[in-house]
Amino acid sequence: MSERQVARATLVVGLLALTVLVVVLVPRDVVPGGPVTPAPVATVLSADEVERAETFSRWARTWSWSSLALSIVVACWFGLTARGRRLVERVPGPWWVQVPLAVAALVLLGRLVTLPCAVALQRLRLDSGLSRQAWTGFATDQLTTQGVAIVSTSVAVLVVVGSARRWPRAWPAVSGSLLAALVVLGSFAYPLLVEPALNDFEPLPDGPLRTQVLRLADEEGVHVDDVLVADASRRTTTLNAYVSGLGSTRRVVVYDNLLDSASRAETLSVVAHELAHARHRDVLTGTLLGAAGALAATGLLGLVLAAARRRGAPGPGEPGIVPLGLALVAVGSFLVLPLDNAVSRQLETRADVDAVRATGDPAPFVSLQRRLAVRSLADPTPPALSQLWFASHPGVLVRVAIADRVRAVPG
Template identity: 60%
Template sequence: MSERRVALVVTAVGGVAFVVLAALMVPWHPVPGGTPDPAPATSVFTARQIARAEDYAHWARIWSWSSLAVSLVVSCVLGFTRWGPRLVGRLPGWWWVRVVLAVAAVVLVGRIITLPFAVLLRRHVLDNGLSNQAWSGFAADLVRTEAVQIVATSVLLVVLVGCARRWRRAWPAVAGGLLGGLVLLGSFVYPVLVEPIFNDFTSLPEGTLRTQVLQLAETEGVPVNDVLVADASRRTTTLNAYVSGFGSTRRVVLYDNLVDDVPRDEALSVVAHELAHAKHDDVRTGSLLGSAGAVFGVGLLALVMGALAGRGRPSMREPAAVPLVLALFAIGTLLSSPVQNAISREIETRADVDALLVTRDAASFEAVQRELALRSLADPTPPALSQLWFGSHPIGLTRIAIARQLAERGF
């Protein structure tokens, strides 16, 4: 079977697997009675709060989207012109060393060129009191983030190029299977390998809150041996909690400022939301969808690379192909964002509904959603295109409307 036919089969298998998994595992109608329209902003926030949030979000979008656009341009220039292959051609070492060095070079070039936008956004965050972290800490986090990205991307590219060199026709199938497995492995080990690079974690101290959290977990049928607290307040003033990992690495993590600064009933509302993610194994769902997406992406990549190779572009077997592959990754990630975020919003909505049904405390849920929005200066009514493309969660006013609707119907 030719490489193109193998790529077509891999693309079809990955695409069908993604659609089937999404149909079976994603809660497409999570709200009883249907998702209501967002609550009026003026019923939750004052006019001054709305104006401040809109102003902050406006400039945050300008700096973020500008950085994204410039980053995409840089990737495409390196990937679709001769500059990228020339850069890789000057790198020394075995083929896999050149792949790693090429990944590092492309990532660092993109970071250096977009650094002014990161600094402007950081200045904007500091001016609005959303962080108390020193610039040195911000720089250290930036270095850590780039290092993690370079390592993870290098592993993927070494696998891709290595498979293409070893299996000249069947490489899309082999690489698709390996990368699909790596996505699952990455989600599994992320809590124990990557998260400790950025935060220190301690067990939630003995006391009323810990007891209530464990009781809530028992009510939701979620086995929890420990609840962790991250020292997030040294970096941000915003509130958050999350679930990561699955199986033996699954963990429920609360930001320390959520524990310290928020009334207990409101904190428990957030915990109930995260426990709902754990109950439904949402991290595993996302990992399986990501794995199927990786298979689909490898098949599509093989088709595009095969077509471009006939036009004088480097083949997948050459380290010189790395800039082109990274450019295609960047384009694919941007184009697939609406699908990924649509799925994420439905999963997040189900967790909200479950939390409300378990706690039966719409008032605390609404209060904490209001506090979360105020702490992060979230735009109450973001542009529709922005929410469609980049909104991983329902907007706060929709979440509040859901709470009000369920309360009116007696849960």
């Protein structure tokens, strides 16, 4: 088979795997009685709360969307012109040194261009009371995040370039399979390698809350390796919790400011939501979808690079391909966001339904959703395009309506 044929086959296999996984693993019709109508905003938030949320969100979207647009423009400016190739040519060393150095240079240049937007957004968060982080802490987080991005991106690009050098025709299938495996490995290793670099964690202390959390996990049939508390209050005032990891690295993490601000019943409703994710193996679902997506994306990349090579672009085994590859990933990641977030919203909706059922009382869930919306200044009625493209969770008005529906139509 030729390189193009292998790339086409890889793309088809990846898309078929992705389609099957979506059909089998992504829930549909998760709300009893069918889709809900969002609750009237006046029944959830006051006029002043809505005005504050809309003002904050309007500016937050301005800075976030500007940063996203700039990052794509910069990636394309280097990737679709000779500038990126000339930059890579100046990087010394063998190919396996040139690749990570070129990735680091391009990632840092992109961050430098978008840094004013990040600073403006952080200033907005500070002025709005959503963050209490010092600028030194902000800078440290920026450096840590960029370091993680450089390492993970370099590994992925080294796999592609190295495979293309070793298997000039079969590289799309080989590198796609390796990248899919790395997605699975990353989900397993993320709680051990990345999360500790961003937060400090301590076990939830022994006491009534830990006992209730473990009892709730047992009732839901969920094995939890640990319940941890993250020191999120040093960075943000918002309330949150999440589940991460696979197998022996799976754990439930709650923010320390959630424990400090929410009632025990509200905290348990959050934990029940996260336990629902664990019970349905949503992290595994996301991991498998990501692995299939990596396989399909590599096949598509092979087809695009083959076409670009006919126009004078470097081959996939040359370090000079790094800028073009990063540009294609930036554009592709943006285009698939609506699909990614549509899946995420379905998983979150199912977890909301299960959380209300598990606790047996929707009142703590509703009160916490309102508290979360007020604390985070979440826009209750965001623009439709914003919700479609960027929202990974249902909005607060939908979540309140879900709780009301579950109360009216018990499962």
